[in-house]
Amino acid sequence: MKKRFSTPLLGLAAGCLLALPGPQPVRADADDKPAAKTPDAASAESPVKRNANGEMVVTIDDATQKLIKLELAHPVPAEWQPVVQGYGRVVDPAPLIAAATELATAQANAAASEHEYSRLKTLADQNNASLRALEAAQLAAQNDRLALAAARAKLAGDWGPVLAGRKDLAELVRQLAGRKLSLVRLTLPAGENLTEPPVSTALTVFPDEADLIPAELLDGGLGVDPQTEGQIFLFLVKDRALPLGASVTGHLNRTGQALNGVVLPAAAVLRHEGLGWVYVQTAPTAFTRREVPLDRLTQTGWFVTGGFSPTNVVVSTGAQTVLSTELSSGAFNTGERD
Secondary structure (H helix, E strand, O other), rough: OOOOOOOHHHHHHHHHHHOOOOOOOOOOOOOOOOOOOOOHHOOOOOEEEEEOOOOOOEEEEEHHHHOOOEEEEEEEEEEEEEEEEEEEEEHHHHHHHHHHHHHHHHHHHHHHHHHHHHHHHHHHHHOOOOOHHHHHHHHHHHHHHHHHHHHHHHHHHHHHHHHOOOHHHHHHHHHHHHHOEEEEEEOOOOOOOOOOOEEEEEEEEOOOEEEEEEEEEEEEOOOOOOOOEEEEEEEEEOOOOOOOOOOOEEEEEEEOOOOOEEEEHHOEEEEEEEEEEEEEEEEOOOEEEEEOOOEEOOOOEEOOOOOOOOOEEEEEEHHHHHHHHHHHHHOOOOOOOO
């Protein structure tokens, strides 16, 4: 005989099922904090900072220094002879060649006519030449002498008496025509006249202003430029064909007391925003940017009288990479707009 469950028992079971708790939300404990996010490259600490003196300092780790083959150097103690700068251009020698050729032709004509006059005069003394022929030869000799004087005066007026009177003028012109010499005309700023010839002169040709080219003074007595009122000089550059018409800056060393300072390697000096800069190592991986005046160029670099010493260590190779690192950080500032 089967047992039957009574209704009260069924109701009680259903009530127990309804009373059982359902899934409860998990409550985070106070110590269960969200994990910190790992910073990405964009939020990494900048390698460029400003130090207490307001200078920009770039950090380059050892591995990167080896990768870019960074090299260091010390400024070299040096003396600076007082100098005045002149400005001008590489001269086209064609007008000079034409004037010298005209002078040479006049010299040849004068010599020939003088010889003919002397010959006819000797013959006339022997009654072997007519008076008319002698007078014609005399007139031709006089005309050729005048033409020679005019050609010499024109050359001296255009190019200076020193050049016009050179005994090796023909050879000089030949080398200028063959581009084995370059002729440079410089004008000094107004008020910078030299009473004595410069001790030495070096030229820089735009845009390669780090390349100093020795120059030989040809003539410093060409007077004054009517536009700038500055003294005019002519220089020769040997064994170098400079671009005709190129802009030239002349560094004319003159007599006077020398200045003491140091020379920064040319490769260490960078140009940016119209100024010169050098990176000085201030710690094994720290490089501080310092401004360099660009007014005293030597054969090996830039001469400065202050702000640097032989004990400093500057970046001589890899400086452009250090500058690029600073520029990419967006922190570059010359200080003029701070």
